[in-house]
Amino acid sequence: MTASPGHPAAEAAQPATNPAGNAASAEDDTDALPADSGPADSGIVSADPPATHAAHTWEEARQAAFDCAAPIPAGRVPLREALGRTLAADITALQDIPHYASSAMDGWAVNGSGPWILAEPGQRLAPHQASVIVTGGLIPPGAKAVLRRESGVMSKDEDGLPVLTLGGSARPGEPRNGQHIRNAAEEAVAGEVLVKAGITLNPAHLALAALAGHDDVSVVGKPVVKLLLTGSEIVEHGLPEAGKVRDTFGPQLASVVEMMGGICTGQVRIGDSYGEWLEALEDEGPEAEPDGRLAEASAAVLPPDVVITTGGTGVSGTDHFRRAVADLGGRLVIDGVAMRPGHPAVLAELPDGRFVLGLPGNPLAAMMALSTVGAPLLAALGHGAMPPVQEVPCGTMIDPDPGRTRLMPFRLLYGMASPSQHTGPGMMRGLAAADGVMVVPPHGVQLGETVPAFALPWGPAIPEPKKADSKAKASPRRAGNRSAGKPAADSGPVDWSALLD
Numbered sequence: 169m170t171a172s173p174g175h176p177a178a179e180a181a182q183p184a185t186n187p188a189g190n191a192a193s194a195e196d197d198t199d200a201l202p203a204d205s206g207p208a209d210s211g212i213v214s215a216d217p218p219a220t221h222a223a224h225t226w227e228e229a230r231q232a233a234f235d236c237a238a239p240i241p242a243g244r245v246p247l248r249e250a251l252g253r254t255l256a257a258d259i260t261a262l263q264d265i266p267h268y269a270s271s272a273m274d275g276w277a278v279n280g281s282g283p284w285i286l287a288e289p290g291q292r293l294a295p296h297q298a299s300v301i302v303t304g305g306l307i308p309p310g311a312k313a314v315l316r317r318e319s320g321v322m323s324k325d326e327d328g329l330p331v332l333t334l335g336g337s338a339r340p341g342e343p344r345n346g347q348h349i350r351n352a353a354e355e356a357v358a359g360e361v362l363v364k365a366g367i368t369l370n371p372a373h374l375a376l377a378a379l380a381g382h383d384d385v386s387v388v389g390k391p392v393v394k395l396l397l398t399g400s401e402i403v404e405h406g407l408p409e410a411g412k413v414r415d416t417f418g419p420q421l422a423s424v425v426e427m428m429g430g431i432c433t434g435q436v437r438i439g440d441s442y443g444e445w446l447e448a449l450e451d452e453g454p455e456a457e458p459d460g461r462l463a464e465a466s467a468a469v470l471p472p473d474v475v476i477t478t479g480g481t482g483v484s485g486t487d488h489f490r491r492a493v494a495d496l497g498g499r500l501v502i503d504g505v506a507m508r509p510g511h512p513a514v515l516a517e518l519p520d521g522r523f524v525l526g527l528p529g530n531p532l533a534a535m536m537a538l539s540t541v542g543a544p545l546l547a548a549l550g551h552g553a554m555p556p557v558q559e560v561p562c563g564t565m566i567d568p569d570p571g572r573t574r575l576m577p578f579r580l581l582y583g584m585a586s587p588s589q590h591t592g593p594g595m596m597r598g599l600a601a602a603d604g605v606m607v608v609p610p611h612g613v614q615l616g617e618t619v620p621a622f623a624l625p626w627g628p629a630i631p632e633p634k635k636a637d638s639k640a641k642a643s644p645r646r647a648g649n650r651s652a653g654k655p656a657a658d659s660g661p662v663d664w665s666a667l668l669d
Contacts (some may be wrong), residue, residue: 226540226573226607229505230554233515234544236501237523239551240389240473247374253387254551259363259373262381264353269307273348276320276332277301277311283325284332298332307349314348356380391549393430394472395421396448398479399529400439416531416596417478424535427625428543429550430474440486449475449492449524473549475522476542479529481512489514489526498524502541507573509593513537515545530593536575539605539622557607558630559618560585568612577602578621583634585621604630 224232242256271277276298278284284298293299293310301307301314319342321335334342356362362380363373369385377385397417404415422432438444480489493500493516501523502515510533514526525542527534543555563584566574578585580603587606588598604627606613607620623630 224502224505226505226507226575229502229507229513229540230544232502233541234548234554236515236517237545237548240391240549242386242388244384244386246384247377247382250369250374250377250385250387251371253369253390255363255365255367255369255373255385256388257386258361258365259377259380259382259385261356261358261360261362263358265356265379266350266352266354269352270350271301271303271305271307271314271348272350273314273316274302275300275317275348276315277305277308277313278315278332278343279310279312282315282333286330286332311349312345313343315343316348319343388551389549391430391473391546392470393425393432393474393476393546395425395432395435396475396477397421397435397437398440398445398477402437417534421476421478424538424625425476425542425546428538429546429552433470434472440480440488442488442491445480445488445492446495449496449518472522474545475524476538477524477526478534479527481514481526481528489516489524493518493524505537505540506571507536507540507575508569509533510536510540510575513541515541528593531596532577532591532599533593535599536605539625540575543625555622556629557620557622559633560604560606560621560630561633562586562606562613562615562617562619565615566608566613568610569608570610572610574606574608576606576608577604578606579603580631583631584616585619599624603627 245253276284277293278298279293280295280297282296282298284296287293287297287299289299289301290306290308291299293308297310298315299308299311307314315332315334316337318336319334319338320332323331323333325331362376363369367373369387395417397415401412402415403412404418408414418435418437422435425432436448438448477489480487490500490503496518498516498518500514500516502513504511505513509530510528512526512528512533516524516526518524523545525538525545527537527542539555547553547555560578560580561584563581563586566576566587577588577591577599579588579601580586585604585606588602591598602624604621604623607622609619613619618633621630
């Protein structure tokens with residue numbers, strides 16, 4: 169199915185003042201960088217005519233991203249890549265653990281009581297014979313116990329031949345039959361279940377699986393993600409000159425994707441030409457072998473389930489997302505979201521089943537688009553639930569913005585959420601200091617009213633708002649207090665946002 173590549177990607181609005189006190193320009197709606205912040209990461213930003221709001225509301229976009237994806241089937245992964253994964257099938261012992269009787273001490277394997285004549289290592293021991301053994305060494309046939317090194321003394325018999333006798337720190341009756349021998353199957357017998365499905369694998373589980381004879385384990389599917397970073401004006405190191413900007417995605421985007429449940433296995437940087445876009449999206453990764461061995465291979469060589477691009481979702485001459493998807497026979501699942509910042513977010517599905525998530529080029533806009541569309545998509549592919557949204561009391565009044573949801577990083581101050589400073593589409597300072605993101609509905613929010621909010625992938629969960637105690641007792645009147653009969657002053661919420669710098 170081929171989707172039309174044409175779609176308005178910019179919205180015009182009248183300048184306004186946001187609740188944090190920053191001047192909001194019309195460029196904020198297009199997710200272009202404010203005039204004092206330098207060029208956007210996506211390259212050239214065009215001045216488009218006013219356009220209507222996107223078809224998808226913020227809630228619809230989240231649900232559409234979650235509903236369009238089916239969970240990835242379970243697969244086998246090498247033990248070294250299974251840490252933190254959810255086990256899809258029980259781990260059983262492929263052999264007895266341990267699978268042979270071994271020594272628990274350095275010393276001598278012995279048969280019967282001493283003194284003992286030394287025999288060659290590995291040969292069957294006759295009564296009153298011993299052979300040198302180390303910890304973990306195979307118990308030779310005929311051995312009944314292990315004598316610790318510190319409990320034995322090498323001497324010579326009357327014929328001058330070497331002989332082992334008790335001495336040193338030997339205790340009475342040492343060694344008893346079976347002493348200092350680790351018997352086969354004392355930890356587990358072959359076929360025994362060692363780790364049950366559903367467990368999140370930790371390092372000890374992986375070590376146990378290795379002891380049980382496994383090289384890989386079956387885990388619940390997780391989406392493999394490839395990053396496609398675009399923009400010829402990007403500088404990866406040092407201070408950029410005028411007209412160039414530092415790379416804000418390379419150092420962190422892969423980590424954020426993994427915090428959201430993806431496995432980021434590749435990162436490619438391209439310029440702004442259509443040919444580079446098309447070639448990068450055509451690359452599906454390695455093909456599966458006829459016997460399906462790729463399903464058991466390292467995630468690093470698996471084809472991606474999701475490709476995440478940065479920039480190129482607008483309508484300028486360097487924005488090629490929609491055209492490339494259309495030429496590859498893909499369809500648009502989401503083409504813009506009625507929100508700010510992050511409006512030009514696009515989600516597409518290619519005929520081979522890969523999803524392509526287009527993030528705006530401005531860093532904060534991209535993070536809000538990733539949280540809105542990317543997080544639900546990765547959760548659905550990875551057998552997860554829709555990322556939660558929690559109510560928080562708002563510490564300021566936020567004016568209406570009809571037809572559009574605003575995503576505002578906030579700081580918690582005295583239990584109330586106040587919008588952060590420095591939250592233009594191209595800024596990251598406000599998000600770096602934020603406790604979460606408020607989802608401000610188009611009709612605005614009143615001071616003290618609860619507003620939906622979501623946690624940041626790297627931050628703690630949003631705390632539940634405290635409920636007022638309806639049974640709180642009134643303060644007792646004091647004798648001689650003239651104001652005791654006066655009504656109490658209004659104890660409603662206070663606007664704390666002015667305290668945030």
